[in-house]
Amino acid sequence: MQTRVLWGSGLALLIGCAISVPLSAVLADERANTVGFRRAVTLAGIREHQLALQWIADANGGKRIAGTPGYEASADYVASRAAAAGYDVSDDHFEFELSTDRTPPEFHVVSPSAVTFEAGLDYATMRYSGSGDVTAPLYAVALEVPSRPDPGPPSGCRPEDFAGFPAGAIALIQRGGPGCLFRQKYQNALAAGAAGVIIFNTGTPNRIHLSIGSLGAPQGPVPAIITSFPVGDTLRNGVLNGPTGLTVRLKADVFAERRQTRNVIAETLDGDPDHVIVVGAHLDSVENGPGMNDNGSGSAVILEIAETFAAQRREPRNKLRFIWFSAEEQGTIHLGADHYVAGLSQQEKDQIELMLNFDMLGSPNFVRFVHDGAGAPSGSRAIAKVFTDYFESQGLASAPALLDGRSDYAPFQANNMPVGGVHSGFGGLKTADQAIRFGGVAGQQYDDCYHLKCDDFANNSATGLDQLSDAAAHAILLFSKRNFRKDPLVDPPAGSTQQAGGAAPILGGDSDLE
Structure with a gap:
């Protein structure tokens, strides 16, 4: 008779032809064994870490961008706390190209009536924008308002869109177009003689608010900003193509240069190094704000879990490796995770059993999303299944989210390592069905401050943060003990969305290059 060993509860459960243990019983046993740990991972502890990151941002111009003092102070904080808890802490240094504002941008309507807009809320400098201070007439380029559904209007995607464009004017362009990157629109504007470029969001349901935009390297010669749809709709002044009748001033002071940054790695002294559980969250913020939900929330949660694990003197079967990644928010996403995985030998990759990613856990209009x-x-x-079963056991709904490559799990996934995690939603709009099942406001973003300067300490749901951190604590403790390769409990059939109600998985955020 063959036997099979399950490491779910720390006890060996023998399953053979004479013994049958229902999966539901095994999972219930697992949940019972994580109760004390979950209770010790407190909301107060998480918020303490977020407050420290907020103070760091406040002392560094309201930002914690990779390659800047704000990020370095954040990394120092995490590293010192993890070391004090008894972890083996190391830095994983790498270089990347940072493009950001040297001084704050300025943008306003000069005439016929003065209108001022707020940087970080109404507009933001595009990465790899040129520097300059330009006052010039504003010219609309092949706009479509209201917009078609995605992939959106082709404004500025073709050279002929700029027919009649007066050299020296500032181009007003709408985001979108099949396969049309921001860089393409920008270059077409340059070829037409534009002295500056303004790109505004499409106005389709998930593309209304301000979002980050990157022109891609190298740095351009004239200033460029991106705005929300309402600002762009105001600027066009009722015009779809041609002179808007407005004169605007656009000032950008941008640099693009190679910078050093680091991932912070903290791993348990104990645990089998041939069976590693990676727990990740990116620590850097966008250039528009302090990033207290994105991703001060995930960073604070895994730090609180790490400290609690150490304080309770847990003895893991598998080695736990907590990683706070840098440069997730810089143009090409997840640079820190890419660097980390690329630096692993094949043997080191084979030692990683799975990667759990926690990117945004405190969205004010939250949904309990599980990467399906x-x-x-x-x-x-x-x-x-571990996450969805946990939520179900607590009487909480969950919803599936696709692993679409837009966070630090992506390079692990690309190297054939199992990945998963939870998040609370970011730039998308909550549906009516989600409002019924999760509460909150239908038709409003999961996080109205996503990638904006208002993503501060107050921009977190205590309820969502508490519930999602409990799920994270449950999963991390469970996987610290289980021989996942030998017995992952269950691998549901392909095509399963794992979610009550049958809703389709949602995609992540928009690309910041298109």
């Missing part, structure tokens, strides 16, 4: 594992390496659906 569809299309991901074998074992990813089993990770999702």
Whole structure:
């Protein structure tokens, strides 16, 4: 008779032809064994870490961008707390190209009536924008308002869109167009003689508010900003193509240069180094604000979990490796995670059993999203099952989210490692069905301050943060003990969304390049 060993509760459960243990019983046993740990991972502890990150941002111009003193202070804080808790802490240094404002941008309507807009809320400098101070007439380029559904209007995607464009004017362009990157619109404007470029969001349901935009390297010769749809709609002054009748002033002071930054790694002294559980969250903020939800929330949660694990003197079967990644928010996303995975030997990659990612856990209009594992390496659906089963056991709904490559799990996924995690939603709009199932406001963003300067300490739901951190604590403790490769408990069939109600998985955020 063959036997099979399950490491779920720390006890060996023998399953053979004479013994049968229902999966539901095994999972219930697992939940019972994480109760004390979950209770010790407190909201107060998480908020303490977020407050420290907010203070760091306040002391550094309201930002914690990779490659700047605000990020370095954030990394120092995390590293010192993890070291004090008894972890083996190391820095993973790498270089990247940072493009950001040297001084704050300025933008306003000069005539016929003065209108001033607020940087970080109404508009932001595009990454790799040129520097300059330009006052010139504003010219609309092939706009479509109201917009078609995605992929959106082709404003500025073709050279002929600029027919009749007066050299020296500032181009007003609408975001969107199939396969049309911001850089393409910008270059077409330059070829037409534009002295500056303004790109505004499309106005379709998930593209109304201000979002980050990157022109891609190298740095351009004239200033460029991106605005929300309402600002762009105001600027066009009722015009779809041609002179808007407005004169505007656009000032940008931007640099793009190579900078050093670091991932912070803290791992348990104990645990089998041939069985590593990676727990990740990015620590850097966008250039528009302090990033207290994105991703001060995930960073604070995994730090609180790490400290609690150490304080309770837990003895893991597997080695736990907590990583706070840098440069997730810089143009090409997840640079820190890319660097980390690229630096691993094949043996080191093979030692990683799975990666759990926690990116945004405190969205004010939150949904309990679980990465559903569809299309991901074998074992990813089993990770999702742990989260969805946990939420169900607490009487809480969850919803599936696709592993669409827009966070630090992506390079692990690309290297055939099981990945999973939870998040609370970011730039998308909450549906009517989600408002019924999760509460909150339908038709409003999960986080109205996503990538904006208002993403501060107050921009977190205590309820969502508490519930999602409990789920994270449950999963991390469970996987610290389980031989996941030998027995992942269950790997649901392909195509399963793991979610009550049958809703389709949602995609992540928009690309900041298009």
